[in-house]
Amino acid sequence: MSKPVKEQEPLWRDEFSVSKADERYVNRRQLTKFLTLGSLGMFAGNVWILVRSWLRKVPVYPRSIVARAGEIPVGAVKLFQYPKPGEQCIMIRTSENTYVAYSQKCTHLSCAVFYSREQDRLECPCHQGYFSVRDGSVLQGPPTRPLPRVVLERKGDELIAIKMDPEV
Amino acid sequence: MYGYEFYVDPSRCIGCQACVKACEECDTHRGHSMINFDFVDRAETIATAAYVCWHCEDPTCAQVCPADAIKKGEDGVVMSALKPRCIACENCVLACPFGIPKIIPEYEQMMKCDMCYDRTSVGKKPMCATVCPSQALAYLRPEEIAHRRETPSNVFYFGAQKITTQVYMMTPPGTDSVTLDITEFMWEKANV
Numbered sequence: 001m002s003k004p005v006k007e008q009e010p011l012w013r014d015e016f017s018v019s020k021a022d023e024r025y026v027n028r029r030q031l032t033k034f035l036t037l038g039s040l041g042m043f044a045g046n047v048w049i050l051v052r053s054w055l056r057k058v059p060v061y062p063r064s065i066v067a068r069a070g071e072i073p074v075g076a077v078k079l080f081q082y083p084k085p086g087e088q089c090i091m092i093r094t095s096e097n098t099y100v101a102y103s104q105k106c107t108h109l110s111c112a113v114f115y116s117r118e119q120d121r122l123e124c125p126c127h128q129g130y131f132s133v134r135d136g137s138v139l140q141g142p143p144t145r146p147l148p149r150v151v152l153e154r155k156g157d158e159l160i161a162i163k164m165d166p167e168v
Numbered sequence: 169m170y171g172y173e174f175y176v177d178p179s180r181c182i183g184c185q186a187c188v189k190a191c192e193e194c195d196t197h198r199g200h201s202m203i204n205f206d207f208v209d210r211a212e213t214i215a216t217a218a219y220v221c222w223h224c225e226d227p228t229c230a231q232v233c234p235a236d237a238i239k240k241g242e243d244g245v246v247m248s249a250l251k252p253r254c255i256a257c258e259n260c261v262l263a264c265p266f267g268i269p270k271i272i273p274e275y276e277q278m279m280k281c282d283m284c285y286d287r288t289s290v291g292k293k294p295m296c297a298t299v300c301p302s303q304a305l306a307y308l309r310p311e312e313i314a315h316r317r318e319t320p321s322n323v324f325y326f327g328a329q330k331i332t333t334q335v336y337m338m339t340p341p342g343t344d345s346v347t348l349d350i351t352e353f354m355w356e357k358a359n360v
Binding site for chain 2: 013016020021023
């Protein structure tokens, strides 16, 4: 007998039910709608990522003279900005003819790393993250990625930064 | 609390207002008393009446709520308006035939008696019923109330509107409903 009464009730009573249990009830149609729209959204997101990677441009790095050979003694450092002004990098003369350069931004939380000559490594003072001077790899601490290296080229007695490795 | 019902008997009320104070102690609405306390006709009589929300089967307050903020639980308790939804429009205050909902202006929210939900949901009696010295507000099993002279009734007629409630009113013996004609009640002979 209760069924005909229910049919007479206006729609809003059903849609805005007074009962807490009715309001929380999710019917099959709502769940299907959510799943369909949700997966559609995920698909659209994936397509967007794909399109963005297709359209990605190869970054162009400027050539800039960092220093002259013999400008700094062995074991000393020179700070410079590359590839853009404001992006601090550090160059170290590790031996008579070897120069290495890295981005000075720690890959953990972007503190400035410095060169410790005693330990022969790059140290981040914020959380004791240490990097190798040879290749910029992480020796200890919270960073997970190596320091981006600045690729140097020697031309005569000029040291020229040509690109970042890996690209940043 | 399963097996317990709330009974209101205004004829037993002695006007001590212990329920009003005790209600403020309830954690769901601390500091705000949700008891409706009335001096029935202060000039003529010392009669008082204290009552709680009747927790209607089909709550008028919730039906008129434009924000869908008033909800009834599966145990039949009609809750205060949900804070994120309530717009303090006072529709419920105007619509409730019993005059139960209260707007708390500083919260911009409607609050009402929720049968001390933090207590009754864990097997304790509501605050007011525990302190009432004359048991005008009583939270008992039906068999415990049966020895009283009055008959519990939970059907109210407000003109054409029939309301079935969860809380019982103790009515004269042999009565099965309470009928109130508001227009007749408000009629004042002196104005004719």
